[in-house]
Amino acid sequence: MAIALSEQQLTKIRAHIEAHKTMPGALLPLLHAIQDDIGWISEEVYLPISKALALSVAELHGVVTFYHHFRRHPAGKHVLQICRAESCQAMGSEKLEAHIKSTLGIDYHETTKDGAITLEPIYCLGNCACSPAVMMGDEVYGRMDATKVAELISEARVT
Amino acid sequence: MIKVYVPRDSSALSLGADRTAKAIAAEAAKRGIKIELIRNGSRGLFWLEPFVEIETAKGRMAYAPVQPKDVASLFDADFLHGGTHTLNLGLTENIEWLKKQQRLTFARVGITDPVSLDDYLAHDGYKGLKNALKLTGAEIVKVVTDSGLRGRGGAAFPTGIKWNTVLGCKSEQKYIVCNADEGDSGTYSDRMIMEDDPFVLIEGMTIAGIAVGATQGYIYLRSEYPHALKTLNEAIMKAEKAGYLGEKICGTTHTFKLEVRRAAGAYICGEETSLLESLEGRRGQVRFKPPLPAIEGLFGKPTVVNNVISLATVPIILDKGAQFYADYGIGRSRGTLPIQLAGNLKQTGLVELAFGATLRELLYDFGGGSATGKPIRAVQVGGPLGAFLPESQFDTPLDYEEFSKIWAVLGHGGIVVFDDTVDMAKMARYAFEFCAIESCGKCTPCRIGSTRGVEVIDKITASKASGKDHEKNIQLVRDLSDTMFNGSLCALGGMTPYPVLSAINHFGEDFGLENKGLEKIKEVAA
Numbered sequence: 001m002a003i004a005l006s007e008q009q010l011t012k013i014r015a016h017i018e019a020h021k022t023m024p025g026a027l028l029p030l031l032h033a034i035q036d037d038i039g040w041i042s043e044e045v046y047l048p049i050s051k052a053l054a055l056s057v058a059e060l061h062g063v064v065t066f067y068h069h070f071r072r073h074p075a076g077k078h079v080l081q082i083c084r085a086e087s088c089q090a091m092g093s094e095k096l097e098a099h100i101k102s103t104l105g106i107d108y109h110e111t112t113k114d115g116a117i118t119l120e121p122i123y124c125l126g127n128c129a130c131s132p133a134v135m136m137g138d139e140v141y142g143r144m145d146a147t148k149v150a151e152l153i154s155e156a157r158v159t
Numbered sequence: 160m161i162k163v164y165v166p167r168d169s170s171a172l173s174l175g176a177d178r179t180a181k182a183i184a185a186e187a188a189k190r191g192i193k194i195e196l197i198r199n200g201s202r203g204l205f206w207l208e209p210f211v212e213i214e215t216a217k218g219r220m221a222y223a224p225v226q227p228k229d230v231a232s233l234f235d236a237d238f239l240h241g242g243t244h245t246l247n248l249g250l251t252e253n254i255e256w257l258k259k260q261q262r263l264t265f266a267r268v269g270i271t272d273p274v275s276l277d278d279y280l281a282h283d284g285y286k287g288l289k290n291a292l293k294l295t296g297a298e299i300v301k302v303v304t305d306s307g308l309r310g311r312g313g314a315a316f317p318t319g320i321k322w323n324t325v326l327g328c329k330s331e332q333k334y335i336v337c338n339a340d341e342g343d344s345g346t347y348s349d350r351m352i353m354e355d356d357p358f359v360l361i362e363g364m365t366i367a368g369i370a371v372g373a374t375q376g377y378i379y380l381r382s383e384y385p386h387a388l389k390t391l392n393e394a395i396m397k398a399e400k401a402g403y404l405g406e407k408i409c410g411t412t413h414t415f416k417l418e419v420r421r422a423a424g425a426y427i428c429g430e431e432t433s434l435l436e437s438l439e440g441r442r443g444q445v446r447f448k449p450p451l452p453a454i455e456g457l458f459g460k461p462t463v464v465n466n467v468i469s470l471a472t473v474p475i476i477l478d479k480g481a482q483f484y485a486d487y488g489i490g491r492s493r494g495t496l497p498i499q500l501a502g503n504l505k506q507t508g509l510v511e512l513a514f515g516a517t518l519r520e521l522l523y524d525f526g527g528g529s530a531t532g533k534p535i536r537a538v539q540v541g542g543p544l545g546a547f548l549p550e551s552q553f554d555t556p557l558d559y560e561e562f563s564k565i566w567a568v569l570g571h572g573g574i575v576v577f578d579d580t581v582d583m584a585k586m587a588r589y590a591f592e593f594c595a596i597e598s599c600g601k602c603t604p605c606r607i608g609s610t611r612g613v614e615v616i617d618k619i620t621a622s623k624a625s626g627k628d629h630e631k632n633i634q635l636v637r638d639l640s641d642t643m644f645n646g647s648l649c650a651l652g653g654m655t656p657y658p659v660l661s662a663i664n665h666f667g668e669d670f671g672l673e674n675k676g677l678e679k680i681k682e683v684a685a
Contacts, residue, residue: 024458025420027440032382032421053440066442066599067423069382085344086539087575089589090502091530123426123543123593124342125383126350127170128501128575129205129508138385142173 003074005044012037013045021052027063031070040071076111076118078156081135084121087128091143096132099146104153116157160195161239162214163187165225167273168201168354169386170347175226176209182227183211186234194239200355202269203509204256212251215241221248256525261487262511263495264472265348268355274393276401279358285403287474291366292411299370300326303473305481307493312338312429312466313541313570313650315492315559318473321463324453325371328461333373335364335415336438336457336464339380339387340422340429343542345573348497349467351509353380353387356471357394361417363470365404366477367463368415376417377457379434382424391419426597430649431464433599444599445649466571468497487513492558502539502575503529512557519553521574533578537586537666541570543593544654546661547586568657583666584623587636588616590658594651604643605652612639612659623671633670636663 005013013034020030030049035041041064046057064070082097104112104119111118127133130142136152165171165180180196187194202210207223214220220241222233229246236242248254262268271278279285291299304319325333337360341349352360364376380388395417398404406414420438422428428437432446435457456462472494476484485493492514498521500507505527512521522528522535529535537547546567548555555561562569577586591612598605615635622629640656647653663670 025438025440028423028437029420032423059441062442063440067425069422069424083344086543086586086589087345087501089586090575090577090581122383122424123597124344124346126341126347126381127173128345128347128499128573130170130173130208131502133173135383140169140173142170 003042005038005042009038010044014048017048017052026053027055027060028067031064035070040074043072076115078116078136079118079120080153080156081120081122081125083123083125083127083131083133083135085124085128087124088132091131093132096144096146096149100149103146103150114157117153160193162195162197163239164197164199164212164214164219166201166208166210166269166355167198167386168208168351169384170205171201171208171210172386174205174208174224178227179209179211179225179230182230183225186230190234192234192239197272199271200268200273201351201509202251202257203265203351204254204506205508206506207248213239213241217241217250219251221251221254222246223248256506256508256510259525260511261495261513263475263484263487264352264359264468264497265356265509265511266475267359268351268509271356273355273357273390274397276358276394276397276403279356283478284358285362285474287477288362288366288369288403288409290477291369292409292413296326296370296372299366299477302477302481303370306476306484307481307488307491308469308472308476308484309492309559310466311468311472311496311571313343313568315569318465318469321453321465322367322371324451325373325461325463328454330461332375332458332460333371334457334460334462335367335371335373335376335470336431336434336462337364337376337378337470338429338431338434338464338466339378339384340426340434341381341384341467341571342426342429343544343571343573345501345539345575346499346542346571347501348499348509348572350384350387352467352471353378353384354390357387357391358398359471359474360391360467361394361398361404363473364417365408365415366473367465367470369408369413371461371463373461373463374414374416376415377438378417378419379422379428379438380419381422388419388421395419425599426593427599427649427651430651433649434464435462442599444601447648468571489513489515489556489558490560492560496557496569496572498557498572498574500526500574500576503531503535503578504576505530514558515556517554517556518548518574521557522553522576526576529576529578531578531580533580535576536579537577537581537583537662539575539577539586539658540573541568542573543590544568544650544657545570545573546657547583547665548661549665552665566657567661568654583662583669584616584620587659587662587670588613588620590655590662591616594655598651602647602649602652604639604646605655608639608643608652609655612636612643612655615639616659619670626671629671633663633672636660 210223236244428443433443594609
């Protein structure tokens with residue numbers, strides 16, 4: 001199911017391309033700018049980027065798919081990332097992970113039916129002194145348990 | 160006006176420091192008391208965050224951990240004048256946990272306002288650069304070489320030697336690249352430097368640029384650190400404005416420009432050649448070496464690639480001298496290591512110590528034992544590619560060579576602790592799984608071997624009871640590890656055998672084996 005970008009989004013994307021095209025090593029900063037603004041990287045942007053940066057569409061697709069951070073589909077309103085790395089495992093993150101998945105009724109890389117939460121795994125948030133850790137949007141939360149995560153989720157659902 | 164400090168470090172924020180700061184400001188306003196609220200870095204006592212301090216005539220007084228619900232009672236107890244309260248920990252400088260440390264790289268962390276250049280200057284900031292500006296490039300490089308500083312990212316390559324190679328290259332353009340893709344789990348010292356004392360990294364990179372003749376620097380920052388991004392950008396802007404970055408640095412002819420580039424969530428980009436590929440706008444695939452990045456690095460130009468801690472340690476070396484730094488440490492591990500205590504410990508946090516302390520001191524004297532109160536069974540040192548150590552190895556001193564003798568690594572100084580509920584077969588499986596998720600795909604042993612590894616560990620777990628093909632499968636993991644160890648270009652495939660084999664060798668009972676001890680490790684290492 002392809003989601004078409006609106007004319008307004010395309011205009012914004014063209015402006016980002018224009019702003020980045022002379023920058024050395026422009027591709028990652030450009031993709032970040034697009035994802036920060038639009039929320040994801042649509043294949044529709046490949047052609048204009050390939051022209052501006054003199055890259056093939058295949059190369060672009062290779063880059064977009066290489067990095068975990070870039071999403072090729074729109075996410076829910078909030079992205080909840082659960083740390084799966086060792087320090088969090090040592091503090092019971094596996095149970096928390098299973099609990100969150102069953103409460104939300106989704107697996108990793110999926111979005112709740114109401115479109116509120118997208119669940120993603122992450123491998124270290126640098127909050128290992130306060131494990132287990134999760135990230136909601138740009139904010140990190142430490143020493144999490146089922147109750148605290150439930151609070152975070154319900155707060156997110158109303159904002 | 161009374162100064163109140165509430166940390167802005169993201170681990171402190173993760174435990175509610177913003178809410179605490181707001182509650183203190185609101186309570187002060189309600190009571191008509193004027194306070195100056197400073198958002199400092201974290202002292203690194205993370206089990207006590209939010210860690211609030213008050214400036215008193217005697218020094219900074221600590222109250223911790225402070226939640227919004229505690230704020231009214233703190234005001235009632237007159238904490239603004241050091242009043243008695245159950246959360247009062249006395250003067251911060253007298254806290255044993257801090258007193259026992261040797262903070263050189265982290266000298267200012269937790270004390271200053273991270274984005275105040277004035278505060279930085281008032282606490283010995285830019286003294287290293289001032290000295291460096293009086294020296295030639297070769298002289299600066301010599302100071303760094305003589306200090307014995309080795310790459311703190313994990314590879315422990317002598318920093319001065321790397322710089323010297325770049326210095327010796329003739330090129331119209333050279334680069335300083337800071338590897339801030341701190342992906343190793345259990346590590347957060349880079350993040351703390353960038354969030355809690357960003358100017359020290361900027362100063363270190365500037366000195367590196369002047370030393371080797373590079374005019375452009377990049378900080379390649381992991382995308383999981385949005386707070387560090389904001390802090391670094393704010394600090395860079397302030398340094399530029401004050402003439403510490405850009406053209407004519409401090410009125411000299413030197414130019415050094417600095418830019419933060421965001422990574423995009425690929426662990427492999429912490430490997431220096433993948434990082435360079437990524438900075439150039441490509442998939443982060445490992446490059447063959449040679450050519451060394453020092454000779455042909457970013458955009459094909461001579462490039463210094465150093466970890467955050469290595470670069471952030473340069474200013475104090477240039478300020479206090481090579482000998483001052485080299486006087487700390489043991490053997491060939493000179494200076495200090497910022498150690499990060501993580502996982503299942505009562506007292507997790509940042510401990511900077513001269514090399515030579517034992518793991519046991521860190522786990523029990525600093526860490527206070529496990530958080531769950533159960534015995535500590537396994538400790539992983541040096542991130543996801545580091546070996547798991549059993550209790551019998553806890554007396555190993557923290558020293559690059561001593562760790563290498565027991566087929567383990569110090570890496571970036573992260574220590575992750577597990578209690579006796581850990582299933583080491585699961586940890587070995589996870590090590591392979593992580594390698595499979597993060598492999599860049601260039602080398603077959605890493606790309607395919609990691610997935611085959613997961614499958615064989617599953618077979619071993621399934622055959623633990625029946626014993627069917629058990630020995631054969633264990634041997635298969637050893638052979639596979641040997642292929643990955645010897646047949647991968649970089650540390651991801653090459654070091655995944657460390658957690659896997661150390662788990663099998665030291666915790667064989669979890670794999671349905673008698674514990675065979677160290678003999679097997681030596682076999683593989685040889």
